[in-house]
Amino acid sequence: MVFNSLHFLVFFVIVYGLYFALQLKWQNRMLLAASYIFYAFWDWRFSSLILFSTVLNYFCGLKIYQSEDVKVRKRIVFISIAGNLFVLGFFKYFKFFIENLNGLFQYIGLSFHFTTFYIILPLGISFFTLQSLSYTIDIYRKGMKPTRDFVSFALFVSFFPQLVAGPIERAKNLLPQVLTKRAITFDRFFEGSHLFFWGLFLKVFIADNLANIVAPVFAASPPYNGLEVLLAAYAFTFQIFCDFEGYTCMARGLAKMMGFDLMLNFDLPYFVTNIQDFWNRWHISLSTWVRDYVYMPIFFSIRKVNANLRISITILITMAIMGLWHGASWIFIIWGLYHGVLLVACKVIRDNCRDWIKPKSIIGQRLWAGLRMLFMFQLITFGMLIFRAQWGRQIFDMTRAMVFHLSWFDGATRMIGQIAGYTCILILVQVFQYMKKDLLVVLKSQIPLRVCFYYACLILLTFYGDFGADEFIYFQF
Amino acid sequence: MEDIKQKVKDFILSELRKRVGDIENINMEENFIESGVIDSFGFLELLMSIEQEFNIHINFAELDPSEFTTLEGLVFHCGKAIAL
Numbered sequence: 260m261v262f263n264s265l266h267f268l269v270f271f272v273i274v275y276g277l278y279f280a281l282q283l284k285w286q287n288r289m290l291l292a293a294s295y296i297f298y299a300f301w302d303w304r305f306s307s308l309i310l311f312s313t314v315l316n317y318f319c320g321l322k323i324y325q326s327e328d329v330k331v332r333k334r335i336v337f338i339s340i341a342g343n344l345f346v347l348g349f350f351k352y353f354k355f356f357i358e359n360l361n362g363l364f365q366y367i368g369l370s371f372h373f374t375t376f377y378i379i380l381p382l383g384i385s386f387f388t389l390q391s392l393s394y395t396i397d398i399y400r401k402g403m404k405p406t407r408d409f410v411s412f413a414l415f416v417s418f419f420p421q422l423v424a425g426p427i428e429r430a431k432n433l434l435p436q437v438l439t440k441r442a443i444t445f446d447r448f449f450e451g452s453h454l455f456f457w458g459l460f461l462k463v464f465i466a467d468n469l470a471n472i473v474a475p476v477f478a479a480s481p482p483y484n485g486l487e488v489l490l491a492a493y494a495f496t497f498q499i500f501c502d503f504e505g506y507t508c509m510a511r512g513l514a515k516m517m518g519f520d521l522m523l524n525f526d527l528p529y530f531v532t533n534i535q536d537f538w539n540r541w542h543i544s545l546s547t548w549v550r551d552y553v554y555m556p557i558f559f560s561i562r563k564v565n566a567n568l569r570i571s572i573t574i575l576i577t578m579a580i581m582g583l584w585h586g587a588s589w590i591f592i593i594w595g596l597y598h599g600v601l602l603v604a605c606k607v608i609r610d611n612c613r614d615w616i617k618p619k620s621i622i623g624q625r626l627w628a629g630l631r632m633l634f635m636f637q638l639i640t641f642g643m644l645i646f647r648a649q650w651g652r653q654i655f656d657m658t659r660a661m662v663f664h665l666s667w668f669d670g671a672t673r674m675i676g677q678i679a680g681y682t683c684i685l686i687l688v689q690v691f692q693y694m695k696k697d698l699l700v701v702l703k704s705q706i707p708l709r710v711c712f713y714y715a716c717l718i719l720l721t722f723y724g725d726f727g728a729d730e731f732i733y734f735q736f
Numbered sequence: 737m738e739d740i741k742q743k744v745k746d747f748i749l750s751e752l753r754k755r756v757g758d759i760e761n762i763n764m765e766e767n768f769i770e771s772g773v774i775d776s777f778g779f780l781e782l783l784m785s786i787e788q789e790f791n792i793h794i795n796f797a798e799l800d801p802s803e804f805t806t807l808e809g810l811v812f813h814c815g816k817a818i819a820l
Contacts (some may be wrong), residue, residue, distance in 0.1 A: 298755070400799055401800060535775060539775075555797060555801065556797040558780055559799065569784070570777055570780055570781070
């Protein structure tokens with residue numbers, strides 16, 4: 260059941276009606292039941308994994324808090340981490356691990372061969388695993404107290420708007436909201452509706468239409484036309500943003516309508532002048548999670564090396580893990596490492612030549628910032644090409660085509676027109692948001708402008724929206 | 737203990753001034769990274785220079801980041817480690 264379906268509309272109307280009629284205690288029980296039903300629409304069998312993660316972390320959290328003995332606390336947090344990662348590892352990485360092990364055996368001439376079998380990847384497993392893990396780690400680090408209310412904790416782990424593709428919420432943010440009465444006001448309802456509508460537009464009109472342009476190019480075999488690859492890469496850069504931000508906006512909008520505030524996941528990530536800033540604005544809930552639970556612990560565990568080398572090693576390991584989180588494939592590891600190398604380069608440039616390349620005049624600085632933004636967009640787009648590639652060799656073939664075979668092709672004008680047509684409203688809105696430094700600038704604009712905006716979006720959605728897609732890109736992670 | 741904390745605080749402020757320039761309005765409880773005072777690379781460099789200056793070793797991985805990403809928290813934990 261995806262947000263952009265009639266099933267979901269019916270589901271949400273029923274849930275919302277009940278939500279209004281109930282008191283806090285029963286609201287939470289009803290939302291918990293609704294979240295499990297929502298998940299069961301994909302595959303009810305995997306609801307048991309959410310329940311496993313919930314029970315494990317609930318009891319581990321309590322036990323860690325009750326114990327003053329450092330060794331005991333360490334042991335329990337280890338059980339929590341190992342339990343969660345075992346489930347994630349088995350369902351997501353087992354096949355990848357065995358295949359690579361078999362490949363290694365073959366390479367070194369051993370006749371050993373492990374049998375692999377097909378394992379279905381449970382939807383949203385990477386999201387709810389990280390979310391519930393942060394709870395026990397935060398308690399271990401004495402950053403929060405556990406809750407004794409099992410229903411509320413179970414709802415924190417399985418809250419349906421963000422269950423399958425985030426934002427990956429922290430217990431410190433979401434759990435207090437689950438435990439206390441939520442305020443539902445007209446302002447929050449309108450803001451939530453606006454977010455949901457904008458998310459729906461991003462997904463159905465932009466992302467799913469761009470997907471129809473991108474998919475044939477990446478499904479084709481070489482030789483490639485460089486220009487076609489370049490256009491497909493640009494299109495995918497917009498597609499993935501609209502797909503994921505579309506989901507996030509809808510999730511935040513639904514939650515907002517029920518009185519919850521979910522964290523921001525994207526903050527104009529393509530309007531950046533360096534790669535570090537990109538990661539501060541792209542998939543914020545994941546990047547801050549990785550910063551707090553992966554990046555810092557790795558950094559503190561590496562000692563006796565030079566400061567710059569220590570940070571660089573930390574960045575590369577962290578980004579490789581971040582890549583692997585996205586999927587059990589070497590392509591995602593390459594993508595992570597690509598960003599790791601860019602981050603290291605960013606640090607080196609910042610430390611050594613930031614002052615001498617910064618223009619003195621204000622106009623010069625603005626021009627320089629604009630050029631950097633444009634350059635960053637190219638680097639991000641190339642990263643997206645790696646991300647979208649079907650197999651490793653395709654990255655090489657496509658890159659070679661973009662460098663050596665960049666020529667006009669039949670249908671180029673049409674492809675450019677389609678990409679421009681699908682993305683122009685997004686670009687206009689984002690430029691507006693960037694200039695006003697306010698992501699809700701449309702909602703806060705004059706009523707006639709808002710009416711025109713909603714009307715235009717509605718017309719485009721109705722006549723040109725692709726309602727056929729039943730998945731979001733990030734569901735597969 | 738207060739002397740040590742003041743010493744650590746002065747050192748952190750001087751390091752921040754070196755790295756990010758003007759820090760006149762820094763709040764004791766403000767999160768360095770989230771408020772944009774310093775980025776995560778710069779913050780780790782700051783931690784390394786504190787460890788080097790006072791010859792201490794703190795396992796920050798055991799702490800909640802919100803505990804040591806504020807001036808108050810950082811001064812507290814570093815002061816505690818020096819006093820030990």
